[in-house]
Amino acid sequence: MMVSSNPAGKRCVNPPSERTVERLSRYRYLLHELKVEGVGYVFSHALAEMAAVSAAQVRQDMMAVGYSGTPVQGYEVEKLLAALEEFLEVPEGKDVALVGVGNLGLTILKSLVEYPTPLRLSVAFDVDWRLVNRQVQGCWCYPVEQLVAVVRERQIPIGIVAVPPKAAQEVADLLCEGGVSGILNCAPLRLRVPEHVYVSNLNIMVALEKVSYFAHRNRARMECPARERMKA
Amino acid sequence: MMVSSNPAGKRCVNPPSERTVERLSRYRYLLHELKVEGVGYVFSHALAEMAAVSAAQVRQDMMAVGYSGTPVQGYEVEKLLAALEEFLEVPEGKDVALVGVGNLGLTILKSLVEYPTPLRLSVAFDVDWRLVNRQVQGCWCYPVEQLVAVVRERQIPIGIVAVPPKAAQEVADLLCEGGVSGILNCAPLRLRVPEHVYVSNLNIMVALEKVSYFAHRNRARMECPARERMKA
DNA sequence: ATGGTCTTGTTACGAAATTAACAGCGTTTG
DNA sequence: CAAACGCTGTTAATTTCGTAACAAGACCAT
Numbered sequence: 001m002m003v004s005s006n007p008a009g010k011r012c013v014n015p016p017s018e019r020t021v022e023r024l025s026r027y028r029y030l031l032h033e034l035k036v037e038g039v040g041y042v043f044s045h046a047l048a049e050m051a052a053v054s055a056a057q058v059r060q061d062m063m064a065v066g067y068s069g070t071p072v073q074g075y076e077v078e079k080l081l082a083a084l085e086e087f088l089e090v091p092e093g094k095d096v097a098l099v100g101v102g103n104l105g106l107t108i109l110k111s112l113v114e115y116p117t118p119l120r121l122s123v124a125f126d127v128d129w130r131l132v133n134r135q136v137q138g139c140w141c142y143p144v145e146q147l148v149a150v151v152r153e154r155q156i157p158i159g160i161v162a163v164p165p166k167a168a169q170e171v172a173d174l175l176c177e178g179g180v181s182g183i184l185n186c187a188p189l190r191l192r193v194p195e196h197v198y199v200s201n202l203n204i205m206v207a208l209e210k211v212s213y214f215a216h217r218n219r220a221r222m223e224c225p226a227r228e229r230m231k232a
Numbered sequence: 233m234m235v236s237s238n239p240a241g242k243r244c245v246n247p248p249s250e251r252t253v254e255r256l257s258r259y260r261y262l263l264h265e266l267k268v269e270g271v272g273y274v275f276s277h278a279l280a281e282m283a284a285v286s287a288a289q290v291r292q293d294m295m296a297v298g299y300s301g302t303p304v305q306g307y308e309v310e311k312l313l314a315a316l317e318e319f320l321e322v323p324e325g326k327d328v329a330l331v332g333v334g335n336l337g338l339t340i341l342k343s344l345v346e347y348p349t350p351l352r353l354s355v356a357f358d359v360d361w362r363l364v365n366r367q368v369q370g371c372w373c374y375p376v377e378q379l380v381a382v383v384r385e386r387q388i389p390i391g392i393v394a395v396p397p398k399a400a401q402e403v404a405d406l407l408c409e410g411g412v413s414g415i416l417n418c419a420p421l422r423l424r425v426p427e428h429v430y431v432s433n434l435n436i437m438v439a440l441e442k443v444s445y446f447a448h449r450n451r452a453r454m455e456c457p458a459r460e461r462m463k464a
Numbered sequence: 465a466t467g468g469t470c471t472t473g474t475t476a477c478g479a480a481a482t483t484a485a486c487a488g489c490g491t492t493t494g
Numbered sequence: 495c496a497a498a499c500g501c502t503g504t505t506a507a508t509t510t511c512g513t514a515a516c517a518a519g520a521c522c523a524t
Contacts, residue, residue: 015449017480017481018442018446019481020481021441021442021445021446022438022442025437025438025441025442026435026438028441029420029437029438043500043501043502044501044502045501050422051422052422053482054482054483054484055501056482056483056484056485057481057482057483059501059502059503059504060481060482060483060503060504062502062503063503063504068502068503069501069502069503070489070490070501070502071488071489071490071491071500071501071502071503072489072490072491072492072499072500072501072502073490073491073501074501074502075502088441088444088445090444090445090447090448091448092447092448094444096440096444102339103335103336103338103339103342104335104336104339106335107334107335107336107339107436108436108440110335111420111436111437112437112440115420115437117437117440117441119440119441119444157444157447157448158440158443158444158447160440180447181447181448182443182444182446182447182448183443184439184440184443188261188343188347190282190283190284197447198443198446198447198449199443200439200440200442200443200446202434202436202439203258204339204340204343204434205257205261205343205344205347205349206254206257206258206261207416207432207434208328208340208344208349208351208390208392208416208432209253209257209260209320209349209351210250210253210254210257210432211390211414211415211416211430211431211432212320212322212326212328212351212389212390212414213253213320213322214250214253214414214430214432215322215324215389215390215412215413215414215429215430216322216323216324216389216413216414217247217430249510249511251511252511275471275472276471276472277471285512286512286513286514288512288513288514288515289512289513291472291473291474292473292474292512292513294472294473295473295474300472300473301471301472301473302471302472302519302520302521303470303471303472303473303518303519303520303521304469304470304471304472304519304520304521304522305471305520305521306471306472307472465524466523466524467522467523467524468521468522468523468524469520469521469522469523470519470520470521470522471518471519471520471521472517472518472519472520473516473517473518473519474515474516474517474518475514475515475516475517476513476514476515476516477512477513477514477515478511478512478513478514479510479511479512479513480509480510480511480512481508481509481510481511482507482508482509482510483506483507483508483509484505484506484507484508485504485505485506485507486503486504486505486506487502487503487504487505488501488502488503488504489500489501489502489503490499490500490501490502491498491499491500491501492497492498492499492500493496493497493498493499494495494496494497494498
């Protein structure tokens with residue numbers, strides 16, 4: 001329907017879907033790389049090729065963001081990057097709390113400090129007394145007993161659950177009690193949270209089994225009389 | 233359209249989408265838990281509640297699998313689990329090769345051995361000489377120089393890329409050269425692979441930024457005049 | 465035995481998302 | 495200077511996806 005574009009100062013119009021936000025996040029990463037490489041302008045089809053989507057998809061997504069490129073030169077990388085950052089920006093705060101500083105937690109910790117994102121890993125929590133009360137990769141690690149207090153005190157809006165499955169629900173409860181409004185869940189089970197808390201699940205095994213299934217299918221397809229192919 | 237169901241011995245009908253396969257994988261995990269708990273039968277709405285989808289969705293997915301439950305008792309847990317396992321089964325082999333035995337690699341390694349899946353982590357590879365030529369969590373770790381030879385020799389169909397972004401493409405090339413037909417990519421970039429190789433991306437930062445965005449939106453929605461709510 | 469009350473399996477509908485198509489405009493070139 | 499080309503912004507169409515609704519069947523109670 002009617003949707004005026006979004007150059008700041010607009011709310012509650014044309015809410016982007018989860019998939020759209022995922023793509024925007026990918027665009028932002030790609031644009032950051034282009035900026036580092038010193039590229040000034042980029043075409044929709046070039047960005048589309050990098051993100052493995054269609055050019056029409058890119059343009060439509062940009063419409064949601066509200067940034068306009070110039071017709072013949074394409075999108076200005078720095079400007080578009082700034083527009084995306086503003087669009088994805090969270091006024092409430094960019095602080096993230098990590099719970100669980102095992103292998104997975106450390107992976108996430110490193111990713112967060114290396115990745116070009118406005119999000120900042122503020123605090124970490126763990127039950128292991130050998131890990132707590134010290135810096136881990138530049139991030140202070142508290143015992144999990146202090147989780148609710150610290151999260152509430154610092155008004156941290158986002159929590160990451162990177163603990164074994166058996167402890168995941170308990171941790172989620174603590175995060176909710178501390179007042180977070182979003183959780184990234186890396187445990188292979190569905191968290192029970194209040195309605196106003198958004199949860200996204202990152203399930204390694206589901207992704208792997210999906211690969212297993214479609215790897216099989218693709219190989220089978222090759223042996224078949226041949227089907228239509230994607231565009232090269 | 234017309235789609236006869238799928239009680240074995242049928243190919244190329246109604247190819248399930250990626251999302252469908254993801255749900256089937258989740259169902260399988262949940263059914264495994266139910267079996268362990270000794271539950272004999274389960275209703276579609278119960279399974280739906282556990283998987284956070286609608287009951288109609290569950291029934292439609294089961295139609296794709298080709299398993300029929302009994303009208304009033306629901307689905308027999310063991311039978312349905314067996315049907316799912318057969319449906320998701322990969323005749324080509326269940327072996328998986330892990331490349332990168334850092335924090336993320338170790339996480340995946342542990343997940344694979346603990347998770348109820350037919351997939352089996354056969355070999356691992358790394359460039360770190362301190363990690364190679366020994367067992368890691370019961371899995372032999374080779375130096376990456378032997379990747380192509382080992383993968384080809386053992387006909388391993390699936391590879392996991394759990395290395396830093398800069399090395400990801402190179403590792404993917406090696407896996408493809410070794411003859412895999414599917415790759416799970418944990419690096420935040422798009423891999424270039426031959427057309428017949430299926431790739432699934434697991435991007436932690438994209439998931440986290442999605443949480444950030446929608447956490448903000450949900451909180452804002454609470455402050456608003458109130459919108460329609462999901463079913464309790 | 466029979467009616468009722470639950471289920472499932474299936475079809476049909478509606479919504480959402482992606483793709484295709486086209487108008488507008490700036491650039492460039494003859 | 496004019497005209498043709500290339501890319502964007504936007505709308506329309508198509509396809510995919512999820513949901514709702516309904517027919518059919520088994521168990522239970524009476």
